[in-house]
Amino acid sequence: MPPNSSSDSLFTDLYQLTMAQSYYQSGQTERATFSLFFRNFPTKRAYYVFCGLESAVEYLENLEFFEEDIDSLDSLGIFDAEFLGYLGKLRFTGDVRAMREGEVFFENEPVMEVSGPIIECQLVETFLLNRVNLESMLATKAARVVDAAAGRSVVDFATRRTHGLDAGMKQARSSYIAGFDGTSNVAAATEFGIPAVGTMSHSFISSFGDEREAFRAYAKSFPDSSTLLVDTYDTLGGVANAIATAKDMEAGGHRLRAIRLDSGDLESLARSSRAMLDESGLDYVQILASGGLDEYPISDLLKSEAPIDGFGVGTRVGASADAPYTDFVYKLVEYDGKPIMKLSEDKVNLPGAKQVSRHIGFDGTMRLDMIHRADEYASGRGGEPLLLPMMENGERTRALPSLDEIRTFHSRRAAMLPSGLQGPEPEGRYRVRVSDHLAELREETMERIRASGSG
């Protein structure tokens, strides 16, 4: 499993290390704060779900360049021996404030802020961005699917089509946080304690040649947990074979759990299948649909009231196909006590360490988020603070929640989203404001940078 290095410390961009050497050699080693945020969401995304905190904290706690890592760096021929000696002793000694995993957030809100000696905070950029980009993207896509499924069961079948093994594992975890009911990924199911789910493939049925015989063999092996795939030959013929199998199972005191439709016009096939099952007294047999699904077709199927009890989603969800990357950035906002920002006409840049407060209406719906200066908020301004201290001086300051706790937290937050932000094609935008104090700081910082001539 890559990377083969015994530590994750080399999973970084080369420039993090060359800049570190230059910071080190020029004595540019004061305390800094970096802010991790997402400026512009892709179209059709009115909110994102924050995930990746656990990965980030575990990485920071264990950050260390092993001897073989230092040897690898030395072999590149651009690093100084003294600097490599320093790197061999480096650990992360800084602070992390972050939103809780499973939180919903909006454009320009910092989801994580990292403070400490600038070299440590700079070095970790690549890894932290990779984690938060991946896990938040997957959780967000999955949350949209859960929303579209409107209470029907959804399970993760993406393992073969995620971008690699790491993504396959995180897809199972992130989609479970978002509300999926299970995953087909056995490694993820056993590692994270997520329900493992599965049916059968067309190959299984083809190998028997006879569909009925294949169903019989499978039902014999799994008398209480069989889902039969009915579209290998003719779908409704397959349903008839599944019904015959279910009747045999009943005779033995067992029940067929479900049939799975994996191709064709899912709406009309679901209706016909439901009718056939009900006419045979098999109203307890569920109908599972799969095949190229994500929030858009699921929403359409449910609008047309297709009698589908659950969805298996794979390719398009595991690749977040309609928004296949996330543009989180990690920007220096303070160095040696001085607020920093990049001057740019078209980009929102907020200097200094920050806090985000969330204001909830009487009906329990989110109304407004406010981005503050961190020190301003500390003096008390109402609303719920979203950035919580997660690490101080390189150590965890709070126990991370269990996966089920994160899932419950996310579900609570998703329920508080204004309805216009939900659905595959959300209308409107959530209101995020910058506090007066932060706006003043931005003006002052802009003036200072312009006056210094660097702007």
Add this chain to the structure above:
Amino acid sequence: MPPNSSSDSLFTDLYQLTMAQSYYQSGQTERATFSLFFRNFPTKRAYYVFCGLESAVEYLENLEFFEEDIDSLDSLGIFDAEFLGYLGKLRFTGDVRAMREGEVFFENEPVMEVSGPIIECQLVETFLLNRVNLESMLATKAARVVDAAAGRSVVDFATRRTHGLDAGMKQARSSYIAGFDGTSNVAAATEFGIPAVGTMSHSFISSFGDEREAFRAYAKSFPDSSTLLVDTYDTLGGVANAIATAKDMEAGGHRLRAIRLDSGDLESLARSSRAMLDESGLDYVQILASGGLDEYPISDLLKSEAPIDGFGVGTRVGASADAPYTDFVYKLVEYDGKPIMKLSEDKVNLPGAKQVSRHIGFDGTMRLDMIHRADEYASGRGGEPLLLPMMENGERTRALPSLDEIRTFHSRRAAMLPSGLQGPEPEGRYRVRVSDHLAELREETMERIRASGSG
């Protein structure tokens, strides 16, 4: 690094294991052949590049369920003790025929065929698909970028935006195979022996406050390998500061390597920068462009003759943003000596073990690929056979090539592609034919399935 299991064997879909138990219990354990192929390419993709063979072979060689894996499976409560005992002793004992890594291939061509006891061949589907899907997708996107860059240098800056760590490592490897010149990913560079490349970030410059001072510090640390990022404040002001730095470097007997443009109108900024550099006698300083690039904007920049010497590509390339998943499938094509196919009106299904032969014109350009029955081809039919024996009875039958050998092979193959298939918006399709013998087998198989009543 996930999966945490000591083996990769649990990185599979649950149904592979439930089907395995059912195959086992019903004595359905004869020899099978599965074919891995890609039916319909996304729009704008006229060819794909096959990658993932090395990962696949290493996985198959080491396939084993460790005691802790068996315990994990046992804890799911659906597997029979006898079957788990069998699984603990299972190894891959089959054969693999595949294209070479770096090969270009077309729709419906098998890139890999796996033969052996059906349980072994079925179990490995998920992992093999995940590897080949990921690595071929990344190599293909990168090959298109290399093609668009028309000889300019291209380097991989995608590490922070790939879907996870595994994808970040494979992005570096696959893009190097496709012809990239280096990667910013230090773990990948040191593991695979790819040149490590990097510049500096906006944060580095912001921390100094003064751009000139930041350039000076960096140039002092890297007197012979500096690339200065010039767009933190005002881009052409940044170029002026880079020129002053380059002059200081010259005084010390060193040379600035390049400047990097990362935002704005890259074409006009490149022209202005080139003029300023040349007027200052710095014609040796290269211009590197980055920021949201992939084959489409690169092609446009070069059409307008922007004086750019190299490109750094990240987000859109590392996520294969315009085609973010690949639809390889792994289908049973033969069981117990009998050819198998799925009856479907809209899908090409080719039964039995196959071979692909490639026919080259006198000018060295690829003309036609032909898909044959494997046994038919063995009797000799001209053209170059693309599927080579890689494993027999679970053991490698040939040494896998080095990364540089794969890169050279790919470059040779890419040069043989008909010109209409190249470029961001290819015209036309490559000709792939089914041999008469294979077409006959398809007819016979279809007849047999219909006659048996399963169809």
